[in-house]
Amino acid sequence: LAKTTQPISMDSYEGQEVNITCSHNNIATNDYITWYQQFPSQGPRFIIQGYKTKVTNEVASLFIPADRKSSTLSLPRVSLSDTAVYYCLVGGSNYQLIWGAGTKLIIKP
Amino acid sequence: DSGVTQTPKHLITATGQRVTLRCSPRSGDLSVYWYQQSLDQGLQFLIQYYNGEERAKGNILERFSAQQFPDLHSELNLSSLELGDSALYFCASSPGTAQGEQYFGPGTRLTVT
Numbered sequence: 001l002a003k004t005t006q007p008i009s010m011d012s013y014e015g016q017e018v019n020i021t022c023s024h025n026n027i028a029t030n031d032y033i034t035w036y037q038q039f040p041s042q043g044p045r046f047i048i049q050g051y052k053t054k055v056t057n058e059v060a061s062l063f064i065p066a067d068r069k070s071s072t073l074s075l076p077r078v079s080l081s082d083t084a085v086y087y088c089l090v091g092g093s094n095y096q097l098i099w100g101a102g103t104k105l106i107i108k109p
Numbered sequence: 110d111s112g113v114t115q116t117p118k119h120l121i122t123a124t125g126q127r128v129t130l131r132c133s134p135r136s137g138d139l140s141v142y143w144y145q146q147s148l149d150q151g152l153q154f155l156i157q158y159y160n161g162e163e164r165a166k167g168n169i170l171e172r173f174s175a176q177q178f179p180d181l182h183s184e185l186n187l188s189s190l191e192l193g194d195s196a197l198y199f200c201a202s203s204p205g206t207a208q209g210e211q212y213f214g215p216g217t218r219l220t221v222t
Binding site for chain 2 (some may be wrong): 043050096
C-alpha cells in the first residue's frame with residue numbers, strides 16, 4: 001500500500017516560487033497524484049492532479065519524475081493568501097486513497 | 110461554494126451518545142467520501158460510497174457507520190461517543206470513483222463533552 005510523506009512545514013516570502021515535494025515510493029501503476037489546499041476550518045480544495053511528467057494550470061504546476069516515486073507541487077510567485085496546509089493524495093486505483101499528513105506553508109511579507 | 114452541503118454545522122453532545130451527520134453531494138456526483146480531522150491534524154479517510162454501495166474503507170472505527178441512500182445523500186453515524194471523537198467531519202463528493210477531483214463540504218464540527 002502506498003504511503004505518502006511530505007514536509008511538516010515550510011516558510012517562504014511573497015513573490016517567491018515555492019516547491020513542496022511528496023514522496024510516495026509504493027505508488028501503484030494506476031494511481032494518480034493530487035494536491036489539495038486547506039485553509040483553517042474549511043474543507044480542502046483541489047489544486048492540481050497528474051499521472052506523469054508535468055501538468056500546469058492557472059495556479060500551480062505538478063512535476064512527476066519518470067519513476068513516479070515522488071511529486072513536486074510548484075506555486076509560482078506566492079502571496080500571503082497562499083498561507084495554508086497543502087496535502088498530497090495518492091490513489092484511485094483499487095479504490096484506495098492515501099493522504100499525506102499535510103505541509104503547513106507560511107508566507108511572510 | 111463546492112456544491113456539497115453538510116448538516117449540522119456544529120454539534121455538541123455528551124460522551125456515550127449517538128449522533129448522525131448528513132451530507133448531500135454535488136448534483137450528479139455518485140461518490141461520497143467521509144473524513145475525520147482532529148484539531149491541528151491531517152485528514153483521516155473514513156469510508157467511501159459509490160452509487161449506494163460501499164467502495165473503500167479507511168480508518169473507520171467499529172462504533173462508526175455510514176450509508177448512502179438512493180437519492181445519493183449520505184449519513185455518518187457515530188455511536189458510544191468518546192472525548193477523542195471531537196473533530197471536524199468532512200464529506201466530499203466526486204462524479205465517479207476514487208480518481209479525479211473531490212469536492213469538499215464545509216464540515217460538521219463535533220464536540221463531545
